[in-house]
Amino acid sequence: MTRRILGVGAVIRDADGRFLLVLRGHAPQAGRWTVPGGKVEPGESLRAAVVREVAEETGLHVEVEDLAWVVDIPGDDDVVFEVHDFVATVRSGTLQAGDDAADAGWFSPPEMAGLPLTTGLIKYLTRAGFLIDEGDAMPELLPLDPDELLTTTRSVRKRLDLERPVPLDVVKEALEVALQAPTGSNSQTWHWIVLTDPEIKQKVADLYAKSFATYSANQPRRDDTARRVASSAQYLADTMAQVPVLVIGAIYSGADLPDGNQAGLWGSLLPGAWSLQLALRARGLGSAWTTLHLVYEREVAEILGIPPNVHQGVLLPVAYYTGTDFKPAGRKPLDDILHVNGW
Ligand SMILES: Cc1cc2nc3c(=O)[nH]c(=O)nc-3n(C[C@H](O)[C@H](O)[C@H](O)COP(=O)(O)O)c2cc1C
Structure with missing residues (x-):
């Protein structure tokens, strides 16, 4: 039987409209950026869990406001995470990644479009009205020479x-x-x-x-x-x-x-x-x-x-694409196919 696990997350923006995101350090979706959050502990209210998770992952203390959306995220072995994401505002603290966040930072919508994000994040932010439309997340160019x-x-x-x-x-x-x-x-x-x-x-x-x-x-x-x-x-x-x-x-x-x-x-x-x-x-x-x-x-x-x-x-x-980088591929040696001044 499917086991449901309660989770929370926080949509947090600064005065410039940038979103606070954390880089997931563990599965599921390790290596992707998402809003801070995590599992609700036994006996804990959803809002208290938001305050605790944001503090653990980012070092920031937030005030929790409205519920933004609820989403079911399938996990391994018949587990479904029922995640309640709330709007929240930073009240104090200094940003520092902690707990299972490998990194944390503020990102504008164009910057977010260049990041590997957790599945569906742009869709949920768009549906909840945080991005005017998905075109808001137009990517900037990757720093590739x-x-x-x-x-x-x-x-x-x-x-x-x-x-x-x-x-x-x-x-x-x-x-x-x-x-x-x-x-x-x-x-x-x-x-x-x-x-x-x-x-x-x-x-x-x-x-x-x-x-x-x-x-x-x-x-x-x-x-x-x-x-x-x-x-x-x-x-x-x-x-x-x-x-x-x-x-x-x-x-x-x-x-x-x-x-x-x-x-x-x-x-x-x-x-x-x-x-x-x-x-x-x-x-x-x-x-x-x-x-x-x-x-x-x-x-x-x-x-x-x-x-x-x-x-x-x-x-x-x-x-x-998922993941972050691609490598040059193996190819036949140039000398096998190079003909200078004739075959
Ligand atoms: C003319 C041409 C036709 C191709 N047709 C297909 C195709 O129908 N399906 C497919 O999956 N890949 C197709 N490929 C992709 C090649 O398999 C791929 O370019 C090659 O394995 C080298 O990998 P890389 O592009 O990652 O360097 C095609 C590539 C070219 C240039």
Whole structure:
């Protein structure tokens, strides 16, 4: 039987509208920022628990005001945490992280958007009216130098946060950056189809999963790296419909694709798609380059109303990522593929 454990939290803001957040030091969701709080002790009132938890985790003494929301958070082994989050105001004390908070600090909404937050926090703050809308949490850019950005923008699949909403404005901002990519004769014949509707995403995801099943059944015996990619790709195929945003890059190509080498056509779309991945990464969002839906390109076009003279080139699932960093990947040695002054 499910065991319910009472918990509390505190939504605390300073005079500048910044939120007091703590970095969770322990499971669940260790390594993510959230509002201070914790379990209610036996015989303790909810409000007394808020005062105690905030003091333990931040060193600050608060006055507890209205209830902001109540949320059920599933834990391990049939445990559900019933968390009552209250509005509170700091009355005294000096900020210092303590107890199971690994760190604590004040963050503006744009700063929060660049942080790994606990699942649903932005949603609850938005619903309770603390953020005007999710666009309030527009991310600032991550402090990555150009080489770091280029070498750590990975295909993100298992670390896509399926719970955290992605504001359309963030995707549009990244697309504005992507539109600076080159196109042949500056033709800009690309189109970007952004899917957020759950039913539409489900239809496209079903076709992707069907194509993935055929593809993966025909893969040869694999080495360790290929097996890891396959497991990650399987996960994406299983969860594609739940990814908050799917972006399809497409290009006007005439009714038929050109004969022969098509680099001139796709070169006017694909650099923009990679720029989009980079711009998303710089804003704390992950994506993965995928093409398997193209087996059913016409079916996808029908679902989305894409005209017959426009061809699709890439499907990017887009979400905030969980965890904090990505590493450069192993690649073949440059010398094996480098040809200076001829092959
Ligand atoms: C042309 C192309 C097609 C791809 N198609 C898929 C796909 O359909 N599904 C998928 O999960 N990953 C797909 N990928 C992602 C690759 O598996 C990934 O880029 C590769 O394993 C290297 O990993 P990295 O991007 O993290 O460096 C594709 C990548 C490219 C460039």
